[in-house]
Amino acid sequence: MRILLLTHYWAPETGAPQMRWGWLARGLVRRGHELAVLAPPPHYPTGRLLDADPRHAPGAVHRDPSGAMIHRTAFRPYDVGLGAGARTRRWLRRMPSGWGCGALPDRSGPTSSSARCRGCRPCQPP
Structure with missing residues (x-):
């Protein structure tokens, strides 16, 4: 089955959502599913781009260790804290x-x- 996952948080960020998505991604790929993930570059918790790795730049596409194909999208930087x-x-x-x-x-x-x-x-x- 081909699956598209849209999420705001993905590795290499660390946190509960990223760990849960990683666990799910590994399980889906291990079972033979084709997983594509649309996620912004690593930016949590600062709201700004965390690293300059070209694999994490908006528009980049790469396969991560889980086997999922990651498509990095653009995102709007934000301030730290309860911005809303x-x-x-x-x-x-x-x-x-x-x-x-x-x-x-x-x-x-x-x-x-x-x-x-x-x-x-x-x-x-x-």
Whole structure:
């Protein structure tokens, strides 16, 4: 069977998703499946390109140790941390009252007023 896997994280990055995908890829290839993976270059956790290896450059295609054919795609660099935190807080504030508190940490630290729950229904004990 020919399988196409789309993922945001792939080796040589290290982490739980990369390890799970690697395990799955080895199993699929070992069973005779043809696996192609579309993934951006290694960039986690910094949000920037981690190495200059030409095999990891956007547009590169190579076979990795699992036997999968890896097609590197372009990606948009991002800042470290909860980059979407401010957008998520704005979105939560627009939600109907009682839906959620929007208690997400911001860059000023976990003790900031925006990181404290204001007693919304999902955060209250049953």
